[in-house]
Amino acid sequence: MRDVAIVGVGMQKWGELWEKSFRDLFVEAALNAISDTKVPKIDHMYIGCMTGGLFVGQEHVGSIMADYLGQKHLAATRVESACASGGAALRCGFIEVASGMSDIVLVGGVEKMTDVSGDGATYALATAADQEYEVFHGATFPGLYALMARAYMERYGATRDQLSAVAVKNHDNGLNNPNAQYQMKLTVQQVNESVMVADPLRILDCSPITDGAAALILCPLSRAKEFSDKPPIKIIGCGMATDSIALHDRRDLTSLDAVRISAEQALKMAGKKIGDINVTEVHDCFTIAEIIVSEALGMFPAGKGALACVNGETRVEGKFPINASGGLKSKGHPVGATGVAQAIEIVHQLRGEAGKRQVKNAKIGMTQNMGGSGGSSVVHIMEVA
Amino acid sequence: MRDVAIVGVGMQKWGELWEKSFRDLFVEAALNAISDTKVPKIDHMYIGCMTGGLFVGQEHVGSIMADYLGQKHLAATRVESACASGGAALRCGFIEVASGMSDIVLVGGVEKMTDVSGDGATYALATAADQEYEVFHGATFPGLYALMARAYMERYGATRDQLSAVAVKNHDNGLNNPNAQYQMKLTVQQVNESVMVADPLRILDCSPITDGAAALILCPLSRAKEFSDKPPIKIIGCGMATDSIALHDRRDLTSLDAVRISAEQALKMAGKKIGDINVTEVHDCFTIAEIIVSEALGMFPAGKGALACVNGETRVEGKFPINASGGLKSKGHPVGATGVAQAIEIVHQLRGEAGKRQVKNAKIGMTQNMGGSGGSSVVHIMEVA
Numbered sequence: 001m002r003d004v005a006i007v008g009v010g011m012q013k014w015g016e017l018w019e020k021s022f023r024d025l026f027v028e029a030a031l032n033a034i035s036d037t038k039v040p041k042i043d044h045m046y047i048g049c050m051t052g053g054l055f056v057g058q059e060h061v062g063s064i065m066a067d068y069l070g071q072k073h074l075a076a077t078r079v080e081s082a083c084a085s086g087g088a089a090l091r092c093g094f095i096e097v098a099s100g101m102s103d104i105v106l107v108g109g110v111e112k113m114t115d116v117s118g119d120g121a122t123y124a125l126a127t128a129a130d131q132e133y134e135v136f137h138g139a140t141f142p143g144l145y146a147l148m149a150r151a152y153m154e155r156y157g158a159t160r161d162q163l164s165a166v167a168v169k170n171h172d173n174g175l176n177n178p179n180a181q182y183q184m185k186l187t188v189q190q191v192n193e194s195v196m197v198a199d200p201l202r203i204l205d206c207s208p209i210t211d212g213a214a215a216l217i218l219c220p221l222s223r224a225k226e227f228s229d230k231p232p233i234k235i236i237g238c239g240m241a242t243d244s245i246a247l248h249d250r251r252d253l254t255s256l257d258a259v260r261i262s263a264e265q266a267l268k269m270a271g272k273k274i275g276d277i278n279v280t281e282v283h284d285c286f287t288i289a290e291i292i293v294s295e296a297l298g299m300f301p302a303g304k305g306a307l308a309c310v311n312g313e314t315r316v317e318g319k320f321p322i323n324a325s326g327g328l329k330s331k332g333h334p335v336g337a338t339g340v341a342q343a344i345e346i347v348h349q350l351r352g353e354a355g356k357r358q359v360k361n362a363k364i365g366m367t368q369n370m371g372g373s374g375g376s377s378v379v380h381i382m383e384v385a
Numbered sequence: 386m387r388d389v390a391i392v393g394v395g396m397q398k399w400g401e402l403w404e405k406s407f408r409d410l411f412v413e414a415a416l417n418a419i420s421d422t423k424v425p426k427i428d429h430m431y432i433g434c435m436t437g438g439l440f441v442g443q444e445h446v447g448s449i450m451a452d453y454l455g456q457k458h459l460a461a462t463r464v465e466s467a468c469a470s471g472g473a474a475l476r477c478g479f480i481e482v483a484s485g486m487s488d489i490v491l492v493g494g495v496e497k498m499t500d501v502s503g504d505g506a507t508y509a510l511a512t513a514a515d516q517e518y519e520v521f522h523g524a525t526f527p528g529l530y531a532l533m534a535r536a537y538m539e540r541y542g543a544t545r546d547q548l549s550a551v552a553v554k555n556h557d558n559g560l561n562n563p564n565a566q567y568q569m570k571l572t573v574q575q576v577n578e579s580v581m582v583a584d585p586l587r588i589l590d591c592s593p594i595t596d597g598a599a600a601l602i603l604c605p606l607s608r609a610k611e612f613s614d615k616p617p618i619k620i621i622g623c624g625m626a627t628d629s630i631a632l633h634d635r636r637d638l639t640s641l642d643a644v645r646i647s648a649e650q651a652l653k654m655a656g657k658k659i660g661d662i663n664v665t666e667v668h669d670c671f672t673i674a675e676i677i678v679s680e681a682l683g684m685f686p687a688g689k690g691a692l693a694c695v696n697g698e699t700r701v702e703g704k705f706p707i708n709a710s711g712g713l714k715s716k717g718h719p720v721g722a723t724g725v726a727q728a729i730e731i732v733h734q735l736r737g738e739a740g741k742r743q744v745k746n747a748k749i750g751m752t753q754n755m756g757g758s759g760g761s762s763v764v765h766i767m768e769v770a
Binding site for chain 2: 001021023044050051052053054056057058059060061062063064066067072073074075076078079080081082088091092095096098100101123124126127128129130131132135238240241242243244245246249257258261262371372375376
């Protein structure tokens with residue numbers, strides 16, 4: 001397998017983007033990524049998208065995006081693994097270049113989530129759970145993560161304030177990210193007193209509904225200097241795993257085996273230990289998710305993730321900086337795009353261009369992107385080449 | 386890139402399978418494929434599926450299928466390119482093995498299309514067209530292909546009888562395929578007099594709505610003898626291209642550039658000419674599609690494909706046998722599964738186990754899988770290793 005580098009990245013400010021359509025979002029991010037490079041053409045495109053069908057009535061996502069990008073005839077493959085679609089697309093793009101099948105590959109992610117009315121977004125997102133054994137009986141994602149939060153609090157004595165600390169930290173980081181959807185400071189008290197969604201999770205525990213896209217350009221590391229004057233970011237580890245899609249079939253409500261296994265695979269491939277990672281973007285779709293993920297990655301022992309956040313260990317200046325971008329919580333969560341945007345943040349951090357949210361001396365970074373309530377997870381590890 | 390072989394295949398008899406759910410269909414086909422080999426485990430899984438969200442309210446297709454296949458933690462990636470989803474999944478699986486990232490890969494395709502009511506299936510399928518510029522204004526797939534058929538008949542003087550000959554030939558072949566949905570003989574008169582759907586296309590010009598799945602097992606060619614006593618089928622060519630997703634933006638209504646380009650790519654990679662191909666499965670979602678595809682593949686000059694079928698050139702004993710399996714028309718068209726089932730037919734043909742529909746001395750085979758009205762196309766070429 002050839003060494004693969006990221007040589008360009010692009011997205012837009014995420015939010016409720018009423019003036020931009022599904023295709024507009026993708027094309028804008030893709031052009032921004034292409035403009036960050038000097039690539040003369042693209043050989044193949046992978047696009048992470050969870051459900052264009054339910055959100056905007058559009059499948060055949062590869063064809064429409066190649067067309068509207070002005071790249072008629074460009075081969076394009078849409079990839080889906082619920083909210084881990086972006087990470088799964090990055091994995092496909094990595095293998096496409098590593099194999100020698102293509103040289104220059106655009107990996108994008110996109111979701112237009114605000115064009116549905118009523119409970120349309122909740123229904124669309126629920127298709128990431130087990131339709132017959134969870135959704136049919138009324139389960140929603142806040143409900144499933146609330147079960148995990150309740151179990152975690154009961155078992156480990158975690159408190160309401162500890163959950164809130166995750167949201168507060170991520171919004172502090174998001175204040176320094178011009179592309180974040182919600183650039184506003186939060187206090188523990190504000191999170192604690194926000195509207196209840198599914199006990200114990202309140203609205204400020206939840207990532208928002210977002211329109212957005214993200215894109216990056218991959219090429220063989222050996223050709224990276226042709227296409228960019230910036231330091232190439234080499235992908236050194238890649239892991240992917242699934243778990244029971246239905247929460248009730250899991251070994252344990254407070255562990256995420258897909259995350260643990262995908263991280264072990266990626267670390268082994270990279271020849272690194274978790275302590276070698278300088279900066280990490282994780283899938284904080286809810287505050288409890290970030291806590292349990294940080295434990296599954298091996299950063300903290302089981303039951304200690306919540307306290308680690310309270311103690312500042314996951315802040316930009318801490319031992320394991322998590323979600324310097326603001327995470328899904330503040331930056332937004334257009335589901336198919338999230339995994340790609342996580343990689344973009346790591347590229348900015350490793351290039352040293354993350355501004356006020358820059359992690360000092362960041363040389364090795366990790367992304368962890370999750371589908372459903374932990375039914376799938378994709379982990380990538382990158383370093384400055 | 387390593388050489389890659391298909392060492393096992395499996396599907397079920399397709400049809401309106403009320404007693405089998407989305408996950409049942411996939412698991413049955415996957416177990417049949419695994420049982421056709423001696424593989425000890427699977428390293429990764431790619432699943433072609435067009436729209437689990439709209440047909441059965443289930444996305445996160447990789448996670449649920451790995452789970453119900455009893456392969457907890459197995460990494461699984463769902464791939465979509467409308468009705469070419471299966472072909473796109475095969476391309477991903479090929480690259481996964483060729484790269485060295487995985488050794489044993491299951492490539493599957495699945496669609497459960499009969500669980501929607503009213504015009505639900507028509508709406509779901511229409512998401513393969515351009516939502517904003519075609520579907521919103523009332524276009525459906527029979528309507529789009531009817532435009533192509535009308536243009537072809539006007540330009541080349543093709544007749545109603547010539548369209549019907551395609552359906553008659555494919556149903557004759559399907560009679561010899563125990564997995565085909567519609568095992569019934571048709572006459573030109575029956576097709577000519579069947580219910581009008583979108584002038585000039587009648588119901589017997591159209592492939593049906595189908596429940597079904599298909600799966601195959603890939604491994605490095607160097608390891609094929611470990612896993613099967615049957616002849617390994619080597620993938621020697623792979624091409625993929627897109628075109629304008631909307632029909633009105635095409636260069637020409639009666640040409641399919643995505644098909645032509647993807648075939649050229651695959652033939653070049655294989656080092657073959659179209660005349661070297663002994664047996665081909667093409668995407669006959671409508672009778673007119675098979676005719677125009679056969680021309681785009683280079684088998685016949687533009688305007689001559691219809692007559693070639695009438696003259697028997699595309700029959701099992703003809704010069705270019707097309708759709709010996711019965712094609713989408715007789716075998717059925719569970720959209721995400723079709724591309725994988727095409728490869729299964731070629732494997733049976735190259736192994737010499739196709740029974741009454743066996744093409745004599747078949748050594749090299751080709752599949753052509755199409756998305757939308759030609760917005761994407763994937764071509765694979767295989768030979769007995």
